Amino acid sequence: MSASVAFVSGFLRIPSIQKSQNPSFLFSRPKKSLVRPISASSSELPENVRNFWKWLRDQGVVSGKSVAEPAVVPEGLGLVARRDIGRNEVVLEIPKRLWINPETVTASKIGPLCGGLKPWVSVALFLIREKYEEESSWRVYLDMLPQSTDSTVFWSEEELAELKGTQLLSTTLGVKEYVENEFLKLEQEILLPNKDLFSSRITLDDFIWAFGILKSRAFSRLRGQNLVLIPLADLINHNPAIKTEDYAYEIKGAGLFSRDLLFSLKSPVYVKAGEQVYIQYDLNKSNAELALDYGFVESNPKRNSYTLTIEIPESDPFFGDKLDIAESNKMGETGYFDIVDGQTLPAGMLQYLRLVALGGPDAFLLESIFNNTIWGHLELPVSRTNEELICRVVRDACKSALSGFDTTIEEDEKLLDKGKLEPRLEMALKIRIGEKRVLQQIDQIFKDRELELDILEYYQERRLKDLGLVGEQGDIIFWETK
Numbered sequence: 001m002s003a004s005v006a007f008v009s010g011f012l013r014i015p016s017i018q019k020s021q022n023p024s025f026l027f028s029r030p031k032k033s034l035v036r037p038i039s040a041s042s043s044e045l046p047e048n049v050r051n052f053w054k055w056l057r058d059q060g061v062v063s064g065k066s067v068a069e070p071a072v073v074p075e076g077l078g079l080v081a082r083r084d085i086g087r088n089e090v091v092l093e094i095p096k097r098l099w100i101n102p103e104t105v106t107a108s109k110i111g112p113l114c115g116g117l118k119p120w121v122s123v124a125l126f127l128i129r130e131k132y133e134e135e136s137s138w139r140v141y142l143d144m145l146p147q148s149t150d151s152t153v154f155w156s157e158e159e160l161a162e163l164k165g166t167q168l169l170s171t172t173l174g175v176k177e178y179v180e181n182e183f184l185k186l187e188q189e190i191l192l193p194n195k196d197l198f199s200s201r202i203t204l205d206d207f208i209w210a211f212g213i214l215k216s217r218a219f220s221r222l223r224g225q226n227l228v229l230i231p232l233a234d235l236i237n238h239n240p241a242i243k244t245e246d247y248a249y250e251i252k253g254a255g256l257f258s259r260d261l262l263f264s265l266k267s268p269v270y271v272k273a274g275e276q277v278y279i280q281y282d283l284n285k286s287n288a289e290l291a292l293d294y295g296f297v298e299s300n301p302k303r304n305s306y307t308l309t310i311e312i313p314e315s316d317p318f319f320g321d322k323l324d325i326a327e328s329n330k331m332g333e334t335g336y337f338d339i340v341d342g343q344t345l346p347a348g349m350l351q352y353l354r355l356v357a358l359g360g361p362d363a364f365l366l367e368s369i370f371n372n373t374i375w376g377h378l379e380l381p382v383s384r385t386n387e388e389l390i391c392r393v394v395r396d397a398c399k400s401a402l403s404g405f406d407t408t409i410e411e412d413e414k415l416l417d418k419g420k421l422e423p424r425l426e427m428a429l430k431i432r433i434g435e436k437r438v439l440q441q442i443d444q445i446f447k448d449r450e451l452e453l454d455i456l457e458y459y460q461e462r463r464l465k466d467l468g469l470v471g472e473q474g475d476i477i478f479w480e481t482k
């Protein structure tokens with residue numbers, strides 16, 4: 001997808017679409033509270049959730065012995081322990097016949113139409129069609145799904161304006177554009193030619209709803225399943241206090257003599273009866289990704305990140321040589337580097353910057369004789385000119401990105417400290433603060449490096465030392481001939 005807004009300075013681009021947010025990936029999988037949950041055994045539970053629990057009982061999936069049940073919790077709905085649950089104990093198991101995945105679509109009435117669609121598009125279309133079918137066998141489950149989440153794809157223009165200057169804003173707009181384009185293709189190729197199969201006119205808003213549901217509730221990275229909705233299991237909420245995502249869920253056989261499959265969800269920690277059961281959604285997602293996918297952010301500074309996009313310009317006279325070197329080191333024409341709050345620069349970033357900036361007297365390093373050693377040479381400064389250039393370009397890019405914000409970190413923090421904010425505004429403030437902190441951090445790293453330019457050791461000096469032509473004080477050694 002092309003970026004809708006991008007800053008270009010030489011070879012460094014502040015991207016509007018982060019590489020980790022490529023919408024075609026789509027699917028992978030918000031805060032502990034002391035508020036008493038309203039569980040499925042209570043008459044206070046909404047009727048649609050009580051109907052859902054009864055449906056699961058009728059399907060033989062849950063019973064009086066089930067260790068967890070749906071409950072109204074601060075996040076909306078969640079799973080609450082009916083008794084004490086041990087660490088790694090199975091919380092629930094859902095048979096394959098109750099999963100919604102591309103196979104479910106293939107077996108449905110619209111299956112023959114969906115063969116050429118992206119898997120997520122076909123599942124989204126299935127959800128929408130079933131939502132409008134009064135007699136749908138999935139009616140009870142669909143009635144329990146939210147009409148929206150706090151994901152930024154559901155934000156109004158006024159709410160999105162609070163993200164001005166952030167990568168999350170441009171990523172969100174890019175994702176919405178992507179979804180709209182997919183919908184327009186779907187409308188022309190499937191919906192309009194097959195009106196008889198759809199009882200209601202499907203709109204872009206319907207499609208965005210389905211996209212948001214899949215984004216926030218679908219499980220992935222499972223054996224043979226890269227996109228699957230699991231009723232009941234998708235009520236499990238995220239807790240940042242849980243530091244492992246290992247073994248929280250898996251697909252396994254139903255028994256020694258059965259070909260059926262089960263989705264098995266385990267609790268990664270001990271849970272007391274009456275407490276909410278949680279998992280860790282993803283340890284590696286940034287706050288921007290959490291906001292886009294699920295509609296929440298964390299206070300953990302390690303969730304704050306900023307993606308620098310560095311590219312080899314096609315106009316570079318050494319484009320081909322540089323691309324060959326990049327590809328031989330498992331990179332490409334464009335390099336994406338996620339800088340995290342409080343952490344060092346990503347591995348390979350300085351090397352890639354130095355490669356892209358190579359030119360003039362330093363271009364000899366691009367000759368074929370250096371093919372097997374150049375990446376090692378680029379681990380260290382090449383020349384003052386090269387190092388000065390990468391510092392200037394990165395700092396200019398950071399300053400340009402920071403100028404896109406209407407507020408300072410201090411102003412945002414002051415507003416945040418007032419409290420009693422709407423959840424989406426609070427989220428926007430935290431995203432703004434996080435991105436600005438990382439940008440300032442990057443700028444400071446390269447500012448400090450500029451101050452060291454006169455004392456850094458460059459390639460030619462290292463080479464002379466290797467040849468024994470430089471003394472301990474850095475002076476060049478000459479020999480007199482007799």
